[in-house]
Amino acid sequence: MPNKEAFTKLEPLCYLILLMDSLGIEVSSAKIAEVWDKLQPEELSTELIELLVFFWKRSAKPKQFSSLSYIDTPSASACPCTCPDTHTKLETEKAIQSPPESHNEVKRIRSREVEAKPELTAETEQVQGTLEVEEKAAVKKESANQAVISLRDSIEQEQSEAKLPESTPAPTTAVISSEDTGLSGRYVYGIIFGSDELQTTGIDNSPVYTIFCRDIGALVHACAPNPYESTDRAQVEKWLRQHQDVLDQAFKLTSSVVPMTFDMIIDGSSAANPDDVLQDWLQERYSPIKSLLEQLSGRAEYGIKINCSIETLTEKVTQENPEIIELSNRIATMNKGTAYLFKSELAQKIRKAVEEECKLLAKKIIAEVRPLVSDLKENKLDSEISNNQKPILNMAILAEADKIEVIGAFLESLQTKSQYTVVFTGPWPAYSFVKDLE
Numbered sequence: 393m394p395n396k397e398a399f400t401k402l403e404p405l406c407y408l409i410l411l412m413d414s415l416g417i418e419v420s421s422a423k424i425a426e427v428w429d430k431l432q433p434e435e436l437s438t439e440l441i442e443l444l445v446f447f448w449k450r451s452a453k454p455k456q457f458s459s460l461s462y463i464d465t466p467s468a469s470a471c472p473c474t475c476p477d478t479h480t481k482l483e484t485e486k487a488i489q490s491p492p493e494s495h496n497e498v499k500r501i502r503s504r505e506v507e508a509k510p511e512l513t514a515e516t517e518q519v520q521g522t523l524e525v526e527e528k529a530a531v532k533k534e535s536a537n538q539a540v541i542s543l544r545d546s547i548e549q550e551q552s553e554a555k556l557p558e559s560t561p562a563p564t565t566a567v568i569s570s571e572d573t574g575l576s577g578r579y580v581y582g583i584i585f586g587s588d589e590l591q592t593t594g595i596d597n598s599p600v601y602t603i604f605c606r607d608i609g610a611l612v613h614a615c616a617p618n619p620y621e622s623t624d625r626a627q628v629e630k631w632l633r634q635h636q637d638v639l640d641q642a643f644k645l646t647s648s649v650v651p652m653t654f655d656m657i658i659d660g661s662s663a664a665n666p667d668d669v670l671q672d673w674l675q676e677r678y679s680p681i682k683s684l685l686e687q688l689s690g691r692a693e694y695g696i697k698i699n700c701s702i703e704t705l706t707e708k709v710t711q712e713n714p715e716i717i718e719l720s721n722r723i724a725t726m727n728k729g730t731a732y733l734f735k736s737e738l739a740q741k742i743r744k745a746v747e748e749e750c751k752l753l754a755k756k757i758i759a760e761v762r763p764l765v766s767d768l769k770e771n772k773l774d775s776e777i778s779n780n781q782k783p784i785l786n787m788a789i790l791a792e793a794d795k796i797e798v799i800g801a802f803l804e805s806l807q808t809k810s811q812y813t814v815v816f817t818g819p820w821p822a823y824s825f826v827k828d829l830e
Contacts, residue, residue: 577617605674694818
C-alpha cells in the first residue's frame, strides 16, 4: 500500500488529473508522471497513480468491462482441439431459433447439401437482395428471410440425422394449363430461363405453372391476394418447405433461377385475367431480368462460415500484443488487491484485441477466396460463441461449378490447422446476388 507521505500528494494529484482532462490531455499513468515531474520533481508512488487513473476511468464513463475473464492462457501445445478431423464432415449449425411473434414474418428457406467433391456438410446463412414484384404482407423482408433460412438449418440437420439422399430425382416437365380459379392473386416463387414448365405443386399443394414472356417465365400458383399468415408454427414451416421445394426443383430444371422471397404475391384483380398483370410486369422489365439470368447462368451460391478457437485467439493476442504484454507485466508486480482491479481492464483489452485479430484473419481468408469466385458478399456474424468457437467469417459466394473443388480444398486446409471449424454449403439459387428490380 502507498505510505502516508504518498497520500499527502493525493489532493494535488486529483487536481492535476482534473486539469489534464479539461485540457484534453490523455489521463494515463505515464502522462501523469510526466506532467508531475515538470511541475514538482518529487518521486511519486506508481501504484498510487495507477489507482487514481483506474478510479478516474471508472467514474468518467459507464462501466463497459468485458465479460471475458482474466485467465492464465495455456500454451499452444496444451490448447484443447475442439475441431473435427479433416476427413469427417463439417458440423451443421443449430436449428431454427425462436419464432417471430407474427408468423408471416418469414421469407425463404434452403434445404440441400453441398454437391461438391469436398465432403462439407450443408448449412445456411442469411442472404439478402431478392427480386420484388409486390409484397402484400406488411412485414420487414430482412426478418422474414432470417426466419426462413433458420428453418433451412433445421431441415438440413434432420436430413443428416435421418441419412436421407443428398439429392432428389430430377424434376419432370409438362405443360400445365392455368385454370380460371376465380382467384385474383398470383404467388411468385421465382423467374427462370426456358420454355419448359415445372410439373409440381407448391404451397398447400397448389398447382404450379409458368407465366411466360418470350424466353423467361415466372413460376406461380393462383391464390387470394392476401399474405399467408398463421399463428401455428408448424403450418408456417410447412409453407416454407413447400416454397423452397419449388425453387430447388426449378434450379435443377433450368440453368438459371431468380428466387423470390416467401409470400411474394401480386394482386391481379384489376385485370380480366390476373396472369396478364404479371406478364406485363415481365415485359416491362424483360431486359434487366434476362441480363440477370444470363449473369447467373452456370453459377450458384455457396455459403461459408468459419469459426476459430477462442483459446487460440486469446493466446495469440496475449503473447503478441505489446499493450497487453505491458499491462500483464505491471499486474504481476502489484499487490493482490490492486492487481484484482486491473485484471478487469486487462480483460477488456484482450477482448478488443481478439476482435481485431478476428477481422484480420477474415480479411486474409477473403483475399484467398476472392480470385476463385464471380462475386462475394460478407454477411453478419453470429454474436454467440458456441462450443468455445468464435465466429470470424460469414459470407456468401457466387461461383462456377469447376471452382468448387479448389475452394473446398482451401477450406479443408484451414480446418487442418485445428483452431478453425468450417461450414461450407450449397449449391443454391443466387439469393444473395439478386438485386431488386423496380
